[in-house]
Amino acid sequence: MAVTDRRYSNEDSAACHTPPTSLAFHSHMQLTDLKWSEVAALDRDTPVIFPVAALEQHGRHMPVFTDSLLCGEIVRRVESRLGKRVLIAPLQWLGNSDHHMDFPGTMSAPPRVYLDLLAGQFENFISHGFRRLVMLNGHGGNDVPGKQVVFELRQKYRARRDLLLLFATYWNLALKNPAEAHPGIKQTRMGHACEWETSMVLRLAPHLVGNLKKVKAVEFGNPFEPASRGWIMGDRSVPGHIGDPRHATAEKGEALFQVFTDGAVAMLERVLKWDGKSWEG
Numbered sequence: 001m002a003v004t005d006r007r008y009s010n011e012d013s014a015a016c017h018t019p020p021t022s023l024a025f026h027s028h029m030q031l032t033d034l035k036w037s038e039v040a041a042l043d044r045d046t047p048v049i050f051p052v053a054a055l056e057q058h059g060r061h062m063p064v065f066t067d068s069l070l071c072g073e074i075v076r077r078v079e080s081r082l083g084k085r086v087l088i089a090p091l092q093w094l095g096n097s098d099h100h101m102d103f104p105g106t107m108s109a110p111p112r113v114y115l116d117l118l119a120g121q122f123e124n125f126i127s128h129g130f131r132r133l134v135m136l137n138g139h140g141g142n143d144v145p146g147k148q149v150v151f152e153l154r155q156k157y158r159a160r161r162d163l164l165l166l167f168a169t170y171w172n173l174a175l176k177n178p179a180e181a182h183p184g185i186k187q188t189r190m191g192h193a194c195e196w197e198t199s200m201v202l203r204l205a206p207h208l209v210g211n212l213k214k215v216k217a218v219e220f221g222n223p224f225e226p227a228s229r230g231w232i233m234g235d236r237s238v239p240g241h242i243g244d245p246r247h248a249t250a251e252k253g254e255a256l257f258q259v260f261t262d263g264a265v266a267m268l269e270r271v272l273k274w275d276g277k278s279w280e281g
């Protein structure tokens with residue numbers, strides 16, 4: 001637009017009388033709240049967190065938005081600990097959930113589309129000059145494509161020694177076995193709409209959890225481990241969950257949130273401390 005355009009110059013002079021917004025007024029930094037000029041003023045070593053989750057079936061007792069609700073809560077807790085030291089992109093709720101497509105309500109980006117979607121978001125911020133990019137994941141189906149994205153982008157930007165491209169799934173970041181978070185926890189690994197996930201939704205939004213008395217346990221089984229077997233949810237579970245949600249309580253959920261948040265904060269502290277070039281971190 002022309003600077004001499006009266007409409008815009010009037011707006012500009014009116015703006016001079018309103019208090020200037022600045023990052024000083026924010027206690028944390030969500031990308032959605034910032035002006036482009038505020039992003040432009042940021043230190044390019046600020047870690048940028050991209051929360052990625054899913055919208056997919058979670059059994060008959062849990063809402064389809066479970067992974068996004070849980071990942072969003074962990075990001076909120078991380079944000080309250082790290083404040084303006086990190087920039088947080090909005091949660092990407094569309095995940096790679098093709099293996100749940102036999103259950104109505106599930107939405108999924110086809111895997112190759114999902115690869116490009118995640119890579120595109122990282123490349124947007126590489127193009128804006130940021131160097132420390134972290135996907136914080138809350139859905140098992142995103143694990144393989146997320147790792148492929150950081151691998152491929154490192155090849156593409158191979159001349160850069162200053163890029164830190166990370167993909168991390170929150171339950172793998174725990175500093176101790178999450179089963180030790182609360183003495184009553186029975187499950188020893190992440191399932192699906194299981195004791196762990198159901199406990200956390202009970203802590204966060206109990207009105208969204210169905211009648212657990214009607215739910216039966218679905219065993220994890222051993223699908224030719226340690227080989228990795230291709231699967232769809234129908235191979236493993238009729239109701240759509242894996243694990244025993246009947247053991248879930250809100251108290252366990254709070255304990256799990258704390259363990260997962262501590263792990264995510266510890267990882268991001270390492271990202272903040274990184275010297276900008278070393279392999280070690």
Ligand SMILES: [Zn+2]
Binds near residue numbers: 067192197
């Ligand atoms: Zn889940």
